[in-house]
Amino acid sequence: MLTLALALLALQAPSDALEAIRARGAFTWGADEEGGGPYLFPDPAEPSRRIGFEVELADALALELTRELGAPIAAQFAQGPWDKLPDLLKTGRIDLVLNGYEWTPERARDMAATLPYYVFELQLLTRADAAGASWEWLASAPPKQVGVLGGSSAESYLAQRCPTLELVSYDGNTNAMGDVVSGRLDATLQDLPIALFYRAEFPELAFTGAPVAPGRYVIYVRRGEQRLHTALDRALLALRTEGTLRAIDERYGIWTAAQENTEYLSLPAASDEAAVEAGFFARYGVPLLESAGMTVLLSLLSFPLAILLGLGIALGRLYGPRLVAWPLTLYVEVLRGTPLMLQLFVLFYVLPNAGLELPALGAAVLGLAVNYSAYEAEIYRAGLQAVPVGQMEAALVLGMSRRLALRRVVVPQAVRIVVPAVTNDFIALFKDTSVCSVITVVELTKRYNIAAMTHPSDVLPLAAMAAVLYLVMSYPLSLLSARLERALRA
Amino acid sequence: MIRVQELTKSYGAHAVLRGVTLEVARGELAVVIGASGSGKSTFLRCLNGLERLDGGAIEIAGTTLVPGLAPEEEERRANALRQEVGMVFQQFHLFPHMSALANIVEAPVHVAGVSPAEARERALHLLERFGLAAKARSRPDQLSGGEQQRVAIARALAMQPTVMLFDEPTSALDPRRAGEILRILDALADDGLTMVVVTHSMGFARKAADRVHVFHEGRVIESGPPEEVLVNPREAATRELLELG
Ligand SMILES: Nc1ncnc2c1ncn2[C@@H]1O[C@H](COP(=O)(O)OP(=O)(O)OP(=O)(O)O)[C@@H](O)[C@H]1O
Ligand SMILES: [Mg+2]
Numbered sequence: 243m244l245t246l247a248l249a250l251l252a253l254q255a256p257s258d259a260l261e262a263i264r265a266r267g268a269f270t271w272g273a274d275e276e277g278g279g280p281y282l283f284p285d286p287a288e289p290s291r292r293i294g295f296e297v298e299l300a301d302a303l304a305l306e307l308t309r310e311l312g313a314p315i316a317a318q319f320a321q322g323p324w325d326k327l328p329d330l331l332k333t334g335r336i337d338l339v340l341n342g343y344e345w346t347p348e349r350a351r352d353m354a355a356t357l358p359y360y361v362f363e364l365q366l367l368t369r370a371d372a373a374g375a376s377w378e379w380l381a382s383a384p385p386k387q388v389g390v391l392g393g394s395s396a397e398s399y400l401a402q403r404c405p406t407l408e409l410v411s412y413d414g415n416t417n418a419m420g421d422v423v424s425g426r427l428d429a430t431l432q433d434l435p436i437a438l439f440y441r442a443e444f445p446e447l448a449f450t451g452a453p454v455a456p457g458r459y460v461i462y463v464r465r466g467e468q469r470l471h472t473a474l475d476r477a478l479l480a481l482r483t484e485g486t487l488r489a490i491d492e493r494y495g496i497w498t499a500a501q502e503n504t505e506y507l508s509l510p511a512a513s514d515e516a517a518v519e520a521g522f523f524a525r526y527g528v529p530l531l532e533s534a535g536m537t538v539l540l541s542l543l544s545f546p547l548a549i550l551l552g553l554g555i556a557l558g559r560l561y562g563p564r565l566v567a568w569p570l571t572l573y574v575e576v577l578r579g580t581p582l583m584l585q586l587f588v589l590f591y592v593l594p595n596a597g598l599e600l601p602a603l604g605a606a607v608l609g610l611a612v613n614y615s616a617y618e619a620e621i622y623r624a625g626l627q628a629v630p631v632g633q634m635e636a637a638l639v640l641g642m643s644r645r646l647a648l649r650r651v652v653v654p655q656a657v658r659i660v661v662p663a664v665t666n667d668f669i670a671l672f673k674d675t676s677v678c679s680v681i682t683v684v685e686l687t688k689r690y691n692i693a694a695m696t697h698p699s700d701v702l703p704l705a706a707m708a709a710v711l712y713l714v715m716s717y718p719l720s721l722l723s724a725r726l727e728r729a730l731r732a
Numbered sequence: 733m734i735r736v737q738e739l740t741k742s743y744g745a746h747a748v749l750r751g752v753t754l755e756v757a758r759g760e761l762a763v764v765i766g767a768s769g770s771g772k773s774t775f776l777r778c779l780n781g782l783e784r785l786d787g788g789a790i791e792i793a794g795t796t797l798v799p800g801l802a803p804e805e806e807e808r809r810a811n812a813l814r815q816e817v818g819m820v821f822q823q824f825h826l827f828p829h830m831s832a833l834a835n836i837v838e839a840p841v842h843v844a845g846v847s848p849a850e851a852r853e854r855a856l857h858l859l860e861r862f863g864l865a866a867k868a869r870s871r872p873d874q875l876s877g878g879e880q881q882r883v884a885i886a887r888a889l890a891m892q893p894t895v896m897l898f899d900e901p902t903s904a905l906d907p908r909r910a911g912e913i914l915r916i917l918d919a920l921a922d923d924g925l926t927m928v929v930v931t932h933s934m935g936f937a938r939k940a941a942d943r944v945h946v947f948h949e950g951r952v953i954e955s956g957p958p959e960e961v962l963v964n965p966r967e968a969a970t971r972e973l974l975e976l977g
Contacts, residue, residue: 635782636825640839640891641814644807650842654829 259337260311260469268316269307271300272336274324278415280439280494281342282319292319295435295494296340299359302486306477325393325695328353331464338474339462342433344395345509352698353462356474358507359487361500363453364396365437368429369422370448375429377451380404386428389418392684393692396431399455410602410682411692417591419444424594435496456500458509482507526693526704533689534711540606540675540685545668547611552618557648559619560626570619577616582677585609590681606678614671621663625656658730665723669716686711733758733793733895733926734779740787741774748774750950751788756928756943761921763937763958764930766947767973772930773822775947776897779928780817781810793817793895815843818888819897822904824880826872832859832883833868836890844891851890858886862916878909885916896920898929902936914940934974938962946970 263269273282273296282294300317307315322330327339331353344362345355368375380386381404390397392411400407410427412418418430423446434453441447461478463470481487491497500506559570577585586609589600600608629652637647676687684692690708694701734756741749748771756762766772777783779792784806790797793816795809827835836855840846846854859865862882872880881901888896901917902910914936921927921940931937937944937958944961946954948969954961965971 630825632821632823632825633827636821636827638782638810639780639814639819639821640887641811641843642839643811646842650838651827655827658829 258469259464259467260473263307263315263337263470264311264313267314268318269304269337270318270320270335271338271340272320272322272327272330273339273341274327275321276414277324277341278436280435280496295360295490295496296342298490298493299481299487300340302481302490303474303477306480307473310473310476325691328462328698331462334464337463337470342435342459343462345458345460346395346696348697348699349462350509352465354465354467354471355460355462355509356471357478357509358458358460359478359481360435360459360491360496361456361498361503361506362459363434363457363498363500364399364431364455365434365453366429366431366450367419367422367437367444367447368450369425370446372428372448375448375450380429381406387426389421389427389430389682391415391418391432392679392688393695394433395455395457396433397692398696400431411679411684411688412682413680416440416443419447420591422447424599426594426599434498435494438496438498439494453498453500456503456506458506460509525697526700526707529689529693530686530707530711533684533686534715536683537672537675537685538715540603540610540678540683541668541672543607544610544675545614545671547607548614548618548671549664551611551615553622553653555615555619556622556626557653559623561644561648574616574619577613578620582609582613582674583680585613586678586681602682605681606675606683609681610671610675610678613674614667617667618664621660621667622656625660625663626652628659629655661723661727661730665719665726668723669719672716672719673712733760734762734928735791736779736788737790738788739775739778739785739790741771741778741783742786748950749778752947752950752952753788754945754952754955756926758926759924760942761917761927761929761940763941763944764928764947765932765934765937765944765973767969770947771950772947773899776819776899776928776930779897780814780819781806815891816893817895817897818891818893820881820884820888820899820901822899822901824872824884826880826884826887828872831869831871832864832875832879835872835883836887839887840890855886855890858889859883862886876909877904878912881905881909881913882916885913889920893925895926895928898927898931900930900932902931902933934962946973 275282275284275292280294281296282292285291285293297319300319304315304317320330320336322336324341327336327341327343328349330336331339339353343349345358349355366377366380380388385406385408387408387410388400389410389412390400392413397409397411400409415432415436418427419432419440421427422430423444429450437449461474463474488497488501491501555570555574559567562570586605589609590602590605593600633651633655634647637651638644642650675685678685679688686708690704694704697704736752736754739749739752740747752771752775764772764775774783778785779790781797785797785799787799792813795813797809797813801809827838830838833852833855836858837848837851840851840854841848856865856868859868862885864879864882864886867875867879872883875883881904898917901913905913910933914933917927917929918940941958943955944958945952946961946967946969948967953967954965954970961970962974965974
């Protein structure tokens with residue numbers, strides 16, 4: 243009887259997160275190091291060490307839990323992509339999400355939110371030398387270009403308040419600030435702690451207007467982990483009254499008056515008003531369709547370029563003089579050996595330093611074309627080599643020049659050989675367009691990610707819709723390539 | 733029309749041609765015979781600049797090839813001589829992505845600048861002459877070996893060359909088809925074309941050749957009219973070749 247009870251206890255124990263944390267002597271908090279300061283970043287003095295106000299908060303929470311549970315508890319950091327942290331939480335890989343996550347009714351329906359640990363506001367940043375910059379100026383004609391973190395509260399705030407603005411969606415914060423300095427953007431709206439933290443690094447930027455739209459950073463735990471939830475709330479309350487929270491904030495220069503705004507120190511009553519939102523399709527249909535259009539545009543513009551470049555490179559490598567062939571070999575190896583994302587980054591963020599500024603769409607098309615040209619070149623090289631030497635000789639013997647023989651005899655045969663590989667690559671490129679979101683181009687995958695992040699409860703229908711859109715676009719492509727192959731073989 | 737002097741050619745350490753000297757007069761049909769590996773194909777490839785020579789000299793249709801030319805000059809001369817010299821390969825090398833007609837029209841239009849209509853006219857005429865009128869639209873892979881061979885000959889003739897080189901034009905064919913090809917070559921000879929034909933067919937050599945040249949280990953060991961060389965050979969190697977053939 244006793245053993246049975248013990249066994250049952252043992253079975254039940256891991257299902258309670260707090261109990262599991264006590265047993266392990268640690269809780270795992272998920273965050274994304276890429277987000278940077280002041281949340282979580284490598285210590286400049288010792289880059290293998292992580293610092294940041296959320297690191298210190300996690301350690302302080304560990305101390306509180308140690309006191310509460312009467313057993314030593316440590317804070318264990320787990321790296322995860324910022325927008326995927328809720329998924330990591332739900333699958334049990336982490337115990338809590340602690341990484342500048344705002345309280346929103348949608349998230350609160352999906353996960354359990356603790357008391358706020360920080361009240362953030364949004365700060366408008368403009369170039370210090372832009373005379374007359376203000377919120378009114380921002381709303382005035384001509385339309386201004388404003389950089390925001392994709393899917394952030396800044397994005398939805400601006401979309402509602404100033405619909406005339408042209409919003410440019412970024413993956414990170416400092417890139418948007420850099421682009422305001424360089425003049426690519428007119429302004430950026432940032433979470434205040436970020437603006438404060440990077441103030442010294444961007445002396446060219448000015449804080450314009452008072453901070454707006456306060457919101458709460460909260461910790462999320464899995465729904466139903468009542469004991470862990472209560473323990474964390476109690477710990478947060480203790481840290482606030484003891485002054486520990488304020489001390490941490492002050493160390494990172496992000497303490498603001500809003501931290502004492504009592505209205506924001508608790509959570510709003512859960513209301514169902516969000517449920518009155520517009521229907522699913524009205525909310526997501528148009529933006530998803532629009533971004534699907536961007537996916538098609540990127541593919542259709544970049545792939546023909548990649549083919550032309552690739553063919554030229556393959557011909558140069560096979561038939562050009564060594565002085566031409568050697569640099570082309572280097573080109574192919576470098577492009578195949580580095581990730582597309584890095585190449586896009588260089589085109590968009592590094593080239594402007596050399597005086598070559600490309601618009602985001604231009605950089606995306608060029609980046610995809612250049613990257614894929616290396617793969618096309620290798621396919622064509624193999625195709626050209628697969629054409630028997632006798633074909634070139636027969637053409638030469640008829641009095642053709644080498645160039646004419648290539649154009650009329652060898653290349654047309656190589657094209658037939660490579661068609662299956664090339665259409666394959668087109669479908670790969672089609673899907674690779676999603677990488678362009680790192681340079682602010684919002685295509686289907688990015689749009690899906692943003693929507694899924696702000697409305698976690700709609701993830702399934704959203705994913706289904708995105709998948710259907712991809713299929714609807716790529717299926718005709720497969721049909722087309724099959725027809726092409728048949729036509730060429732005939 | 734063709735004068736070859738002390739032509740040498742090696743692949744690495746392997747000396748394939750070791751001093752070939754022979755002459756072919758205008759309008760003459762020269763037949764080259766010799767054991768397998770004696771360098772006959774290599775010799776033909778040298779004649780139209782597909783292989784670079786190591787030593788000696790070739791004078792053909794007004795162009796001179798010698799070793800050590802700059803690559804561009806070599807390319808220029810090879811291209812110049814090919815305007816006058818046609819060649820039919822042992823494996824034909826028809827362009828598989830074009831119809832028989834398009835194979836023949838290709839060079840006149842894109843190299844010689846003949847109008848497409850006229851080139852087509854001429855091509856159809858050649859096909860008719862070779863009994864291939866019905867096959868104009870067929871792709872090479874839809875043609876028999878003999879038909880492919882005749883299309884390859886028509887393709888070369890469409891450029892109106894003054895010299896034609898043939899590498900074993902009958903080796904891929906059964907005796908009946910081989911006979912047809914040989915009749916075509918006979919007819920071309922009557923038209924006054926200068927021809928060099930590599931063959932293993934002693935019958936053809938006997939009937940059609942003006943002169944026969946015997947290759948042995950990269951040299952011409954014997955040259956003369958067929959009734960001399962093939963009936964009363966001077967060299968032991970020639971006798972051996974004739975007994976085997
Ligand atoms: N590209 C090459 N590289 C190296 N060796 C070669 C090459 N082409 C030909 N040879 C060699 O040169 C020699 C002569 O070849 P060639 O084709 O001229 O002979 P052939 O007289 O035409 O013989 P066959 O009657 O069998 O066609 C052979 O030993 C062959 O192996
Ligand atoms: Mg041969």
